[in-house]
Amino acid sequence: MELTYYRKGDYLFPNLTIESEPVNIGKYGMLRKTFLKENRKNWYQSMLLTGKLEKHLMEIEKAAQERMEVLMNGLLIQYPAPDKEADQMKWVAHMNNLQQMAEESVLTELVYN
Template sequence: MGLTYYLKGDYLFPNLTIESSENSIGKYGMLRRTFLKENRSNWYQSMMLTGKLDRHLLEIEKTAQERMEILMEKLLQKYPALDKEADPLAWTAHMNMLTAMAEECVMNNLAYR
């Protein structure tokens, strides 16, 4: 395997690094990380030590964003939005309600499973 070591005191420690990605993890990836850390600690530690955690969190983030877009489109078809110019506060309340509905589905199916 060709590992290199460094001496610290009387002990040899391997030179190990974890590859980190440059992509930023968004809201859903961070929620997934918190869920794994608190509820699936063995899986979290295993993924972190093997360097697969960031890739997993980025995949969850990407999938969650795609599902949010699809769900919002479907919800807008089922529950059409009010006229934004006539009543902007009612339009905002309606859109917030649809966003909350879509996020609940995404969180239960991706972040908290």
């Protein structure tokens, strides 16, 4: 491995680049990142420096999305939605309530622990 350097004043600095492709982290991954940064500073720094943070955030995002789907299906079975054609606003309110219930569980289980 051959390193090249550039001069800045009296110092030589190595030309180092990080080869990584940009990763799109969703809502739950970003919430997890903020939680780690604010509440688990040492763990956040360690994962950031070792390059494991993005992988961890992607795993959290994927697990949260899968858990949301499972919970929504279970909640729809337990609390069936009203007829969408008869009363759309009631259906929307019901679905929003179910989504909030599922999201609260996902945030507690995966993001904020």
